[in-house]
Amino acid sequence: MFSVTVNDITKVYGKEKLVAVDRVSFSVNKGELFGLIGPDGAGKTSIFRMLTTLLLPDSGSATVNGYDIVKDYRLIRNTVGYMPGKFSLYQDLTVEENLHFFATVFGTGIQENYQLIKDIYVQIEPFKNRRAGKLSGGMKQKLALCCALIHKPTVLFLDEPTTGVDPVSRKEFWEMLKRLKAQGISIVVSTPYMDEADLCDRIALIQAGKILSVETPENIKAGYGDTLFAVKSANMYRLLETLKNYDKALSSYAFGEYAHVSLNDNKIHAGDIKQFLAGRNIQEAEVIPAAVTIEDCFIKFLKN
Amino acid sequence: MRTIRFLLQKEFRQILRNKTIRMMIFVMPVVQLILIPLAADYEVKNINLAVTDHDHSAYSRQLISKITASGYFRLTGYNNSFKESFAFIESDRADLVLEIPARFEKDIIRENEAKVFVAVNAINGTKASLGGAYIGNIIRDYNNEVRAKLVPVTRFNPVPAVEVTSSNWFNVHMNYHVFMVPGILAILVTMVGGFLSALNIVKEKEAGTIEQINVTPIKKYHFIIGKLIPFWVLGNIIFSIGMLIAWLVYGIVPVGNLLVLYACVSVYLLAILGFGLLISTFCDTQQQAMLIMFFFMMIFILMGGLYTSIDSMPGWAKIISQFNPATYLIEVIRMVVLKGSGLKDVLPHIIKLGLFAIVLNTWAVFNYRKTT
Numbered sequence: 001m002f003s004v005t006v007n008d009i010t011k012v013y014g015k016e017k018l019v020a021v022d023r024v025s026f027s028v029n030k031g032e033l034f035g036l037i038g039p040d041g042a043g044k045t046s047i048f049r050m051l052t053t054l055l056l057p058d059s060g061s062a063t064v065n066g067y068d069i070v071k072d073y074r075l076i077r078n079t080v081g082y083m084p085g086k087f088s089l090y091q092d093l094t095v096e097e098n099l100h101f102f103a104t105v106f107g108t109g110i111q112e113n114y115q116l117i118k119d120i121y122v123q124i125e126p127f128k129n130r131r132a133g134k135l136s137g138g139m140k141q142k143l144a145l146c147c148a149l150i151h152k153p154t155v156l157f158l159d160e161p162t163t164g165v166d167p168v169s170r171k172e173f174w175e176m177l178k179r180l181k182a183q184g185i186s187i188v189v190s191t192p193y194m195d196e197a198d199l200c201d202r203i204a205l206i207q208a209g210k211i212l213s214v215e216t217p218e219n220i221k222a223g224y225g226d227t228l229f230a231v232k233s234a235n236m237y238r239l240l241e242t243l244k245n246y247d248k249a250l251s252s253y254a255f256g257e258y259a260h261v262s263l264n265d266n267k268i269h270a271g272d273i274k275q276f277l278a279g280r281n282i283q284e285a286e287v288i289p290a291a292v293t294i295e296d297c298f299i300k301f302l303k304n
Numbered sequence: 305m306r307t308i309r310f311l312l313q314k315e316f317r318q319i320l321r322n323k324t325i326r327m328m329i330f331v332m333p334v335v336q337l338i339l340i341p342l343a344a345d346y347e348v349k350n351i352n353l354a355v356t357d358h359d360h361s362a363y364s365r366q367l368i369s370k371i372t373a374s375g376y377f378r379l380t381g382y383n384n385s386f387k388e389s390f391a392f393i394e395s396d397r398a399d400l401v402l403e404i405p406a407r408f409e410k411d412i413i414r415e416n417e418a419k420v421f422v423a424v425n426a427i428n429g430t431k432a433s434l435g436g437a438y439i440g441n442i443i444r445d446y447n448n449e450v451r452a453k454l455v456p457v458t459r460f461n462p463v464p465a466v467e468v469t470s471s472n473w474f475n476v477h478m479n480y481h482v483f484m485v486p487g488i489l490a491i492l493v494t495m496v497g498g499f500l501s502a503l504n505i506v507k508e509k510e511a512g513t514i515e516q517i518n519v520t521p522i523k524k525y526h527f528i529i530g531k532l533i534p535f536w537v538l539g540n541i542i543f544s545i546g547m548l549i550a551w552l553v554y555g556i557v558p559v560g561n562l563l564v565l566y567a568c569v570s571v572y573l574l575a576i577l578g579f580g581l582l583i584s585t586f587c588d589t590q591q592q593a594m595l596i597m598f599f600f601m602m603i604f605i606l607m608g609g610l611y612t613s614i615d616s617m618p619g620w621a622k623i624i625s626q627f628n629p630a631t632y633l634i635e636v637i638r639m640v641v642l643k644g645s646g647l648k649d650v651l652p653h654i655i656k657l658g659l660f661a662i663v664l665n666t667w668a669v670f671n672y673r674k675t676t
Binding site for chain 2: 053080087088093097104
């Protein structure tokens with residue numbers, strides 16, 4: 001049973017015929033935490049807006065909870081929770097008033113589904129009489145999540161919920177998502193942070209409106225195939241410039257404090273790279289085998 | 305019903321929490337009703353008059369002193385040639401030139417007829433036409449006096465004459481406050497209804513909250529009604545405050561029935577709120593909404609018969625003013641407050657306003673899309 005199915009959906013904007021979403025297809029299983037991973041402008045928000053019936057697709061079809069997003073939009077609105085990327089609750093209403101309002105427009109109350117939001121709400125409860133506009137970024141996200149959950153949706157759409165949130169709050173937020181998933185809610189979440197991809201059950205890598213791959217993070221990483229090394233030296237800029245000239249490397253790029261070098265020849269060892277660098281006047285470079293991350297996979301997909 | 309109740313609760317909370325709106329509810333009617341009627345006075349006084357008297361006779365002096373004694377004119381120049389007097393007009397020291405020809409007195413007595421020349425500076429249209437009319441009246445009056453002196457009173461007047469006397473009904477002293485205050489009440493209601501409703505929905509668009517509302521099962525008409533009612537109530541409150549000020553400051557008490565007045569304002573508010581909502585459905589930012597609303601407000605106010613009588617507008621302008629809801633309200637408020645018109649008299653107006661309300665609101669609901 002799928003919570004969300006998307007078939008060849010396309011969205012074109014404006015007179016310039018800007019293709020934001022290009023024949024995208026994927027499906028989300030019931031109770032799955034599904035991630036749309038891609039950089040800014042990849043079309044993530046457009047997909048969310050179509051699935052939450054705010055935007056009509058130009059072609060293709062999609063269902064949410066088995067309902068067609070065009071024909072049965074009313075039924076979808078009753079059963080999904082949507083948290084837009086931009087904070088869009090009433091800033092001039094208090095935390096409690098916002099929650100109460102969104103509960104009532106779905107014909108329910110805070111008490112009925114309190115169980116669902118309890119873990120999250122207790123964290124913002126001390127500020128329940130504060131105006132939403134005066135909350136900190138992390139609190140706003142928590143409140144927005146509460147408001148999206150208060151009517152006990154079966155599918156939850158979260159558009160970049162952790163963008164602009166500090167690392168601690170981000171971690172907390174993903175913990176909350178895991179707990180929600182445990183309650184049987186299907187969650188579709190988008191993020192530009194590749195490190196968050198590992199926290200999803202399955203992810204769709206998306207770039208320029210096109211899906212690059214839909215898989216579990218493990219399978220995507222397992223399918224990487226190339227050998228990956230992390231290299232570090234005192235002068236990183238020179239190191240990166242030098243690595244570009246390493247003809248055995250498929251690609252090399254900055255990755256945190258290291259530079260990642262990918263090779264499709266598994267006979268090459270760390271010592272070979274060291275030797276190459278030494279020959280180019282970079283001594284004492286640290287070369288270690290690196291674990292493949294989603295970001296490495298994404299960069300590889302982009303190269304192809 | 306339940307949904308609407310919660311929407312209303314939310315709207316009222318937001319409105320009452322907004323300090324600016326809270327303040328404007330009281331400041332706007334008070335300031336507008338006190339300032340504008342006092343400033344908008346059509347009675348022209350202190351018309352500057354330059355006189356060229358070629359006659360220098362007892363009769364000409366009599367005429368001049370009669371004109372200056374009227375209180376409307378201020379003698380700023382007494383010259384020997386028209387050219388000199390005209391220089392006064394050119395340098396804006398005179399609005400009017402009265403030229404009394406030589407032999408003025410002789411002609412009156414001998415020929416029973418004399419002519420004077422009046423030149424008016426028409427740059428300020430109102431001042432010119434009123435000044436011309438005033439001086440015409442005074443000269444006519446003077447003419448009658450002279451005739452009474454010269455022509456022996458016979459039993460039957462040899463020249464048949466129709467004498468015009470007029471009396472001002474419903475506003476005996478031609479008090480401009482009595483005339484302006486009801487009109488400004490109408491403008492107040494228009495401003496509040498139009499601007500607040502238009503800006504409100506656009507604000508939700510700007511803040512993104514409308515997205516959040518759109519993914520809920522709230523129906524379009526629920527949402528629109530939830531927006532209409534709070535401002536409808538607000539409009540009525542401001543109107544009531546305005547009526548109170550009209551009574552306290554100007555002593556204006558409606559001659560007609562208050563209920564008729566409120567019935568009309570209520571229907572009118574629905575129309576103008578619908579108009580505001582309609583505009584908001586076309587705009588994405590408050591700036592756009594503000595500009596468009598201001599454009600229409602100017603037309604509503606200036607072509608609604610508040611300052612310029614619609615009857616004196618050209619035909620095409622009259623047609624435009626028929627599509628201006630403010631026209632009907634200004635008229636009704638004046639009718640009820642000054643004349644004491646009853647429901648039967650204003651019913652056609654109410655029906656027309658009702659039509660405006662239905663068309664504008666339906667259009668607004670139709671044009672408000674939850675999906676793009």
